[in-house]
Amino acid sequence: MTSILTGDIINSRKVDSQIWLPLLKGTLIKYGTTPKTWEIYRGDSFQLEVEPTAALIAAIHLKSSIKQIASLDIRLGIGVGAKDHNSPKITESNGEAFVHSGEAFNRLNNKKTLALITPSSSINEQMELAIDLALLTMNNWPVNAAHYIQASIEHPDWKQLQLAKHLGKSQGTISQSLIRAGFEDIMKLEKRYRELITNL
Template structure:
């Protein structure tokens, strides 16, 4: 039996098929103990300010420095990267640790923290294990084969993101949305050649390949509209 759960989100009625796969993004602020309350609040506001039509349940913070939200799987990786880039372009020494869990829903609530199911369990459980892996992003689907492939990509992408300067993070932040280089230059008040040089130095092509491969995996295993 297929069960549909209905919620109201930002004035719209949304429905979620319990059998449909969703992505749950759970994160926490890296080294939050060295930040004061004002700095934590800035990061919280930046994360809550990220908009995407694929967000199903808006971010909720808990325990002060941790947060969770639900989204369509197809946009989950870009959202996770945008959260990290938004923080790093503010202050490059700061970062966010993120676990993406893909799976079904058992209980759906307008408050993401009151929802549960395999996607939520995978996301929360694997966030706790990231410190041991010296990794700041992980994607877990429940498929051993897929998860091995995704973890390999995550390790490579994480090395690139961790090393980004605030300038590089700023440029890639806009590039993730497909913003043309000329427009990025206008926004950041730098030349188009400077944007191109920054993207090359930041290894944008490698990050872009990971994003495209992730989209292929999601489309193949969960459907193009997942």
């Protein structure tokens, strides 16, 4: 079983790709190599393959990366399931996970920017409601909060003091920003997702 993230950049034409493309590539490369694990196509669309347990944190990670540009956001459809054909290029592979990812992506719009489909209708129902609620906060992350969230995800073992030193900000500034961004609750959702998907 695997998971496929299918995504694109909202408002990509309003910002020079030389500004947002390095952010996107810089995050995708942390999950593997192109074109085997991830690939960008049609300018602002991409696919990424990760372990099912890592799918939601990868989605949050990608969103925090792109939201560092004020006018941009990202749409992501997560599909979990089997992989029938394993091509050297992810965009030429196929299977249940790819079908689910495409179906999830087709449900998206500029407000519903993240959706998930797994082989379990119970997990799908639980996660759809939770993700929709989380998006009320995530879609409105300010630039600074997105930057702090990305750093927190990339350095999960760091204390806030280390994070503050790394980012050149005060611990209080980062703490307040993460609280307003709902980061702790979003990480609780991510933990719950991992628990559910592990038992699938």
